[in-house]
């Protein structure tokens with residue numbers, strides 16, 4: 108026993124899982140991004156390639172059958188970005204819950220959490236104003252608490268960007284540890300011998316705050332763990348994750364029994380950047396690590412039995428404002444002045460002006476917040492730090508604000524709501540991804556501008572006019588590499604400003620979306636829609652709905668009429684009522700199709716086309732019957748005569764049945780699909796079924812519904828087989844997971 112313990116080598120694999128906020132701040136919906144197809148956005152695509160597969164890491168036998176499912180989060184040290192979890196919580200509550208439960212279970216069992224917090228929406232802390240720095244850290248910690256039920260030991264710093272002021276804020280908020288690259292430490296002393304030592308990877312350091320005289324303050328300290336740069340880079344950028352044996356062997360070779368090894372990478376490495384690396388992890392955790400006496404451990408657990416060996420001072424960076432893990436020029440990647448991310452050919456000088464605009468608006472909006480806040484709040488800073496409880500939906504706004512407001516009065520409430528939202532969106536506009544890549548026209552920079560637009564819109568509603576002008580004059584200096592797109596100002600006007608839509612347009616769009624998705628309730632990050640009544644007569648849809656705008660403390664009741672008889676003149680009428688009896692009309696609007704943004708227009712047209720397809724189903728069914736009777740007479744001739752038709756109507760029919768099934772979980776549609784597959788097999792015709800974005804969009808709801816419906820095992824297995832045959836892998840993935848969750852089996 109003792110012998111075995113001596114040989115044990117600790118491995119810490121930290122996985123930083125994060126996606127920037129992606130919702131449209133006006134509609135609350137997750138923005139459509141064509142580059143993520145067939146998924147509507149990168150959250151969805153990466154979740155399906157990485158975050159979820161790591162929850163159900165498959166181990167296969169020789170025939171490719173799944174024999175085990177391993178939860179990789181049982182072995183990792185990790186953090187999830189709050190804005191990513193917000194998405195997951197809404198779209199895939201079952202997986203979200205599984206992640207939360209995994210952490211809680213480990214914490215309960217071992218006393219240590221594998222999960223740590225993250226700087227809330229991934230801003231570069233050394234570049235933020237003091238208020239924003241505190242806010243980002245506090246929201247990160249409180250968000251963690253609201254989800255997991257306890258405080259985090261560690262926090263992931265966005266891009267590991269750090270300076271001494273950041274460390275002081277972390278100490279103020281009881282953070283015990285952070286992870287840094289070794290080069291972010293300037294020098295270190297051996298605590299026992301007081302000798303200067305070389306800074307190394309895979310080491311445990313401690314940093315002490317100092318008073319004005321430069322004297323160490325013993326009680327104010329934070330642990331710093333340095334990761335193995337070489338190995339982490341090999342894992343992130345080379346082929347180490349292709350094979351579990353090689354993966355384990357490479358780790359083992361660098362590990363000594365006296366020390367731990369710490370690997371830190373973006374979590375997306377395991378499945379997204381490297382396909383099947385999630386499977387490598389599972390196999391390594393389950394079988395390979397043991398061979399080399401490698402023991403996965405969390406930093407919290409390690410800390411509980413180990414003390415730091417070295418005292419460290421951190422690097423100031425070339426400009427004195429700090430360092431990071433993804434830029435070797437301090438933090439210039441996010442403020443201009445270095446070529447990181449230029450792909451060898453792009454000019455990155457746009458970052459100077461874009462940072463300037465961000466800093467300016469950070470200052471302006473913070474000023475407005477405190478100016479207005481001191482008139483209505485007991486303690487404006489405290490109020491905004493606690494506002495995360497409302498964002499996390501732990502508390503309703505009114506319940507929350509009562510403890511903070513000077514006067515319980517509607518006007519005060521409204522202003523309180525507005526300035527807090529303004530601050531939230533202002534902070535979102537600082538999300539680091541906006542600077543990270545090659546050009547200001549990138550969707551990440553546009554998204555930051557969209558949040559700035561929302562913050563400025565609110566400021567304007569409060570009477571502060573003209574901020575946008577100032578902002579535009581600054582981003583105009585940020586020149587795009589693509590001459591057609593000119594500069595930040597042009598990009599803002601063309602691609603960002605159109606998302607600012609009137610309320611009635613947003614409301615009608617969301618009600619329509621709910622109807623087209625065949626749902627009674629729909630919610631996104633801002634709105635909750637409830638349908639009371641719906642009716643489709645010819646090409647007119649009439650519906651009564653309740654709209655709850657969670658950002659406005661107000662409910663709306665609407666009667667909607669959507670007329671698409673004439674595709675050229677699609678019309679929407681929306682009438683507002685003061686209550687759900689729909690008696691007293693308050694307002695009504697007529698919306699022409701052009702008034703919707705391009706994105707919404709596209710989406711609505713897609714839905715209309717779907718209705719047409721559903722109406723055509725009978726026609727295809729007839730065609731299919733004719734084809735079947737032809738087969739009975741002569742298989743070869745039937746195929747010869749119908750080849751193109753078969754391709755076309757089998758695809759159309761399968762899609763129609765599939766959509767019906769996904770929306771209703773009515774298995775008769777699956778039998779019909781099965782019938783088509785069988786018939787096509789008779790003529791040796793292989794279906795080349797390609798899944799489209801329309802169907803992928805229905806997947807989150809489907810997964811939730813399928814999980815919550817009582818279905819016999821046989822039926823689910825049959826469903827799995829049919830989806831396997833159609834090669835609809837994303838859906839297959841969920842079905843396999845559900846079979847595993849419900850029946851604790853992976854096969855038969």
Ligand SMILES: [Zn+2]
Pocket residue numbers: 433434435436437439440445446447
């Ligand atoms: Zn750089």
